[in-house]
Amino acid sequence: MNKNNLLLYSGILIFGIAAPFIFPAFKVQLSILCVLIVLATTWNIQGGEMGYNSFGNILFYGLGMYLCASVQVGMFFPLAEWTESGGEKTFVHTPVQFFQGMAVGLIVAAVVPTIVAGLIGYSILGLRGHYFAICTLGLGVAAGEISGGIEIIGAGQGFTTPPFPDIGSLDSRGEFFYFLSFFVLVLTFLAIRGIYTTRFKLILNAIRDNEDKAEAMGIETMKYKIIGWMISAFFCGLAGGIMGGLVGYIDSTDVAFDGREMGVFMVLMAILGGKGTLWGPIIGATVFHIFKEGFWTFFLGWQYVALGVLIVVIVIYFPEGIMGWLREKYPEKFGEVIDEKDRKAQVELK
């Protein structure tokens, strides 16, 4: 790591810690931004690096959300009665119970989706290309439809997560969730940055570029594909658990397994930033979130129309993303050496 990078990272870290105090009104937005960045970077592991474009990571996100909330409630109170009462004040978590439940819930929310990803991945990751994309799309929607029919987690009427306990100051809820999500973001970033320096990333790229050849070279592609998906699922589950507490209300199709929002957002953010890069999804998520929060209010009710147009425009005119565009403009910054002769020959060809 050179000095420049160290400065950059410490700058971002300090900004991240100071952000809720500089912009106290935007705490919730900043926490959502952290969650979005986590989702985009983890989508990028198998979407960008591995070439397996999944619409189904929303499955792990929603699973984490439901698991975290149910564990948090179920540890201390009967779950069925909680959902029956619709989150009224019959059961109240004490602060200790709340944080204990949250901690255990987050662990469960991270571990169970990872296992699920391993199990599903074995059967699904053998599919190639568009079959995989549609299959994961089906998984996400099926999970939403099925969880909307299960009584114990609130079925169609939703699930209220435990309200934040009263511990002194009013702002503590926002700060707690912000620092939790920021911590998960830092954890994700460090983990993924670590992964991207190892041989594992090269194997993922080999699978993306030519899977049959990679297999012929002696790489057990299935094993690495499953591990890649499990890493995504781990962080998606964590992000889902936090988001459930932050939103305070879980609905099967509108919050948890929301393929039309989160499920598309994570793909879109990664593509907008540039898939297959470390910083791309982070930049993409930030730009997307600022755009969304800044302009959504102008569209008032037309958000989804704007979203549809945005998807089409980004996909058609901007498939390489911001990082891809920068790379084309300043190749030397990315450590690419251009052969002058080759470039001239290409210009002549055009």
Place this chain on the structure above:
Amino acid sequence: MDFMVFQYPMISVQACLDGILLGILFALIAYGMALQWGVMNIINIAQGDLVILGGYIAYFMYLYGIHPAWGVIVSPIIMYFVGIAIYKLVINKVVDRDLFISILATFGISILFMQLMNFAFGADVVLANSDYGTTMLFNNNVVLPNSKIFSAFISILFAICLVIYMKKSKLGRAIRATAQNARAAKILGVDTEKVYAATFGINAALCGVAGALISITFTIHPYMGLPYTIRSFMIVIIAGLGNLPGVAMSGMGLGVFEEFADYILGTEFRIGSVFLLLVLILVYRRFKLSRKREYLK
């Protein structure tokens, strides 16, 4: 869980007949999808939304006092031009690109359509009442609405017309040639750009017919599009591209499966079971193919 369906045989007969009549409609939509998948190699996620849009055209005719059955003629004509417009605006830019790009682009179109229909027509579940009455069979134990029989009949009629058109007409031959080898067709003087546009238009028109029939027999709602896309995708992968009897058979099979799932699991799991079936079929397909690969080794 409710196993009443197996205790009373007449309910099974009812479910089977309902399923077959429904499945013929699915097969019509799937035929459109197979057509454009085969020709352009694009999976159109907005397929179901085109169906719903076609349904709303028939519904509006019904609102203005015209019998909704005429929607079967009006809706495909309008939808043909909608399809061509979508092709000119979006699809022709993604035809030669990565498959995922086209899936995502059509997903965007799907969201756009969903929301525009929600604004234009409202979020209510509607149906166009055709007043066709019902037919009683088997000693009045099985009730079939005549509208369902009518819709199955019209779907079969359209499918036959299309097959003949594809076999005999010049454009049909050009479409089939492009599906076989786009480059060779281009060399031999086929304007592939035009063929693509026409294919997408025909696909949209088929969706329009199916949508008009669905608005007569069942209900339509702006957000109901995606299940139709998934159903047609499923039918196409079971049957394979260019296998018309297979498309019809698997369409009916899916219809029967859905009716039984509806009776046994309950209506709230109906859509969920369709999506789960898709996943199961794809997983089965993967294991079957991997066995073939091992055999080759």
